[in-house]
Amino acid sequence: MKQNEHVDHLRHSCAHLLAFSVLQLWPEAKNAIGPAVENGFYQDFDLGDVKISENDLPKIEEKMREVLKTWDSFEIREVPVEKAREDFAWNPYKRELIEEFAVQGKTITETKQGDFLDLCKGGHSESPKDIKHFKLLSIAGAYWRGNEKNKMLTRIYGTCFPTQEELKAHLTMLEEAKKRDHRKLGKELDLFTFSDLVGPGLPLWTPRGTLLRLALDEFVWELRRERGYMRVEIPHITKKELYETSGHWAKFSEELFKIKTREGHEFAMKPMNCPHHTQIYARKLWSYREMPQRYANTTMCYRDEQTGELHGLSRVRSFTQDDAHVFCRRSQVKEEFLAVWDIIDTFYRAVGFGELSVRLSLHDPDHFEKYLGTPEIWQEAEDQLRKLAQERGVVCKEEKGEAAFYGPKIDFMAVDSIGRRWQVATIQLDINLPERFDLVCVDEQGKHERIVMIHAAIMGSIERFFSILIEHHAGAFPVWLSPVQIGILPVSVEKHLQNAVEFAEKLRSVGVRVEVDETAETVGNKIRKAATQKIPYIIVFGDKEMAGEPLMVRIRGKEEQAKMSREEFVDQVLREIQEKK
């Protein structure tokens, strides 16, 4: 058994334990679903009129330990629909699932441990006694099945590890993660906001946040321009027919925002840009001499995520892709892939991530119905990527079932400063869309040649990338990315402000982002404020500074102030911005 599977089984088992323990404490409660998730598990409950808070968690944990003593094994058994209906007559949530399984013709299985009967398809630890090192973490509201039309349930989150050491390390990491939560820091640093009137999952970008986004996107564009990319632009909606041809109408249907025009035509907001871009390529017949065609386009996409699934910037309904598509011949795939790979390496180093790990995401041969194309096409494409990674000398983990539905991909994972792994960039080979849209070029013999497509987003969703970046740096961005790079704090508004503003203007004129604190607060307050804004350089501007004496520079993260002339200071800051240190 794989290590991950073992841990998932442990956590899923622990969710059953939580379910039964809550039912013991509050007999009117009804348990809904309780899956293992990344880093833990949760269990949803309809608690009726009972209100619980995080203060109740220790009591529930105690009950769990008590119940555990009475559990010896997990007994899984298949039951007829009638029996399941009877067993769960008291629980409308299980009943709803049972009716669905019945319609789908699925077998229904129950699990029994101690006095607890639950609806479950299996996947438990070998013995309940394996559950030892667990902790309940938090309580949140969650709509039944993530749909806001349904009843709001109470979700209890917990985690469970094979050893006490792993549990402890994880809890320490969670503490640290809480301090870095991008939703909290985004507000404190004034980077983005949400409005009830605009709606959930639709982030709005403040001037500072926009500045940062543009800095990131400009950098990606610089790297692309050097490699022959050209910018394109597209509308955010399309006729239904585009997605019928691409296959998205069928495969993506639930997540599509659909629009009806006054003339009764069906349109959709774009959930991705690839189909639009194929039509830019298809505007003429290209000669092999003009290949590849590389289109870059940073643009917003829209997906109808369920309200319950939304989370800060990491899961949103409107997100910006720094998207690019390369239309090329099969013989050019390797070179184009390697060029994107170089961009990814350069970019992630500059934004402060170490070495990225690489995953080769393949299709799942047992569920071929999830994919477009034929097994032969997939085999060929996957072999090509495998060879490419080998040639680059990179150790690739291969993962079945992680491919996009139109082709295999290479995914890049970053580890953040508190040890969490995030999937960031991805390069995808697409052999299907060119088939569907009949994309060709003219080869050396004057014949039509089927081309392939490479999807290459560097940040992917800028919103999601932003959430990772904020938490990785705890808001203390590298100088080149800081919305305010230098904070100038005049000691006295009457005496020093005018001179400080003049100094700031000089800095701005060479391209540095400077802010002067014009409030009449004490210097101590101003310094504290600038520090919470995580400004990398702070200068207290008083008599000496006005007289042109060397500056005393407060550098973020350093105890000691640095003494330097104005010229030295400007040089240092400019160098740091330019070198993206």
Ligand SMILES: [Zn+2]
């Ligand atoms: Zn189970």
Ligand SMILES: [Zn+2]
């Ligand atoms: Zn694409």
